[in-house]
Amino acid sequence: MENTIVKVENLSHRYAAQWAVRDINFEISGQGVVGLLGTNGAGKSTTMNIICGVLKQTKGEVYIAGVNLKDNPVAAKRNIGFMPQKLPLHYDFTVEEYLTYCADLRMVEKTQVKKSVAEALERCGVAHFRDRLLRNLSGGYQQRVGIAQAIVHNPKFVVLDEPTNGLDPNQIVEVRNLIKHISTDRAVLLSTHILTEVQATCREIKMIEEGQMVFSGSLEMFNNYIEPNTLVVTLDAPPLTEVLMTLEGVKSVEQLTPYRFRLGYDGEKKTAQRVAAESVKNEWGLMELVVEKSSLDAVFARLSKKNNH
Numbered sequence: 001m002e003n004t005i006v007k008v009e010n011l012s013h014r015y016a017a018q019w020a021v022r023d024i025n026f027e028i029s030g031q032g033v034v035g036l037l038g039t040n041g042a043g044k045s046t047t048m049n050i051i052c053g054v055l056k057q058t059k060g061e062v063y064i065a066g067v068n069l070k071d072n073p074v075a076a077k078r079n080i081g082f083m084p085q086k087l088p089l090h091y092d093f094t095v096e097e098y099l100t101y102c103a104d105l106r107m108v109e110k111t112q113v114k115k116s117v118a119e120a121l122e123r124c125g126v127a128h129f130r131d132r133l134l135r136n137l138s139g140g141y142q143q144r145v146g147i148a149q150a151i152v153h154n155p156k157f158v159v160l161d162e163p164t165n166g167l168d169p170n171q172i173v174e175v176r177n178l179i180k181h182i183s184t185d186r187a188v189l190l191s192t193h194i195l196t197e198v199q200a201t202c203r204e205i206k207m208i209e210e211g212q213m214v215f216s217g218s219l220e221m222f223n224n225y226i227e228p229n230t231l232v233v234t235l236d237a238p239p240l241t242e243v244l245m246t247l248e249g250v251k252s253v254e255q256l257t258p259y260r261f262r263l264g265y266d267g268e269k270k271t272a273q274r275v276a277a278e279s280v281k282n283e284w285g286l287m288e289l290v291v292e293k294s295s296l297d298a299v300f301a302r303l304s305k306k307n308n309h
């Protein structure tokens, strides 16, 4: 892959007797947000901790910008920024002191520290709070500082583990916008078990279930993965539900209101067309016909199930 920033090869990890991650392979290149999706305990944090050099894998290799993380951790980590699930904040520091400390830890050149901190403060929208103690920031702003520490050394690749966990709806929107903003000039790997998060921010999805990669592709591919299987119709002069049941391809009928029905169907385009044609022919007064796409939750359940067999 061109401009590969992360390459994960046959990655496996075992805690005591249990394998948490089995034989994972992927590459990430360019800019934008890649979602690492999985239910709780799927293996996301384990994978991220290994990629960021916090945990040593049992098997396999991780390359960051071509540098093997196991063989050359210091050089590899120069290109990684990491925000773990539990924020690594020192609450008695001011925002600026903390970011300066992080820049030192990240080996930013002494002459560049001030500039790097100023850029991270600005980029993450916390410059006006530079003198405030971390303990006195709201959850949303603490999260912003968490992101700022991950980009203070201007890495090509940033890993964010469940970055909107515990935030209120407004803070979630703001943090998601910030993530999109910082991903315009770097690749971001974002782990979440929230499907709407992926839809709101990611260009690509990797899904892990029970330690194995069960899907890797664009958000569009993920959304299209399963055929639609319900139709919602609104009829001004509806027939009895028993009549709707007799339409070819219709498998179930749920009456939502006196005029609205959800039809379970076989997913065939022809069936939707037939429902429309029958409505016109029988003068049922067709007002609305919507093909409902299966939710990402359904895709999630189906992909997990499919790969367990």
Ligand SMILES: Nc1ncnc2c1ncn2[C@@H]1O[C@H](COP(=O)(O)OP(=O)(O)OP(=O)(O)O)[C@@H](O)[C@H]1O
Pocket: 015, 016, 019, 020, 038, 039, 040, 041, 042, 043, 044, 045, 046, 047, 193
């Ligand atoms: N330190 C540990 N010791 C033993 N088992 C662990 C340890 N950390 C994680 N596990 C187990 O490994 C598996 C994967 O865990 P991991 O934390 O990577 O999942 P996750 O997808 O990040 O889940 P979550 O969203 O809940 O953080 C789980 O079964 C978990 O119980």
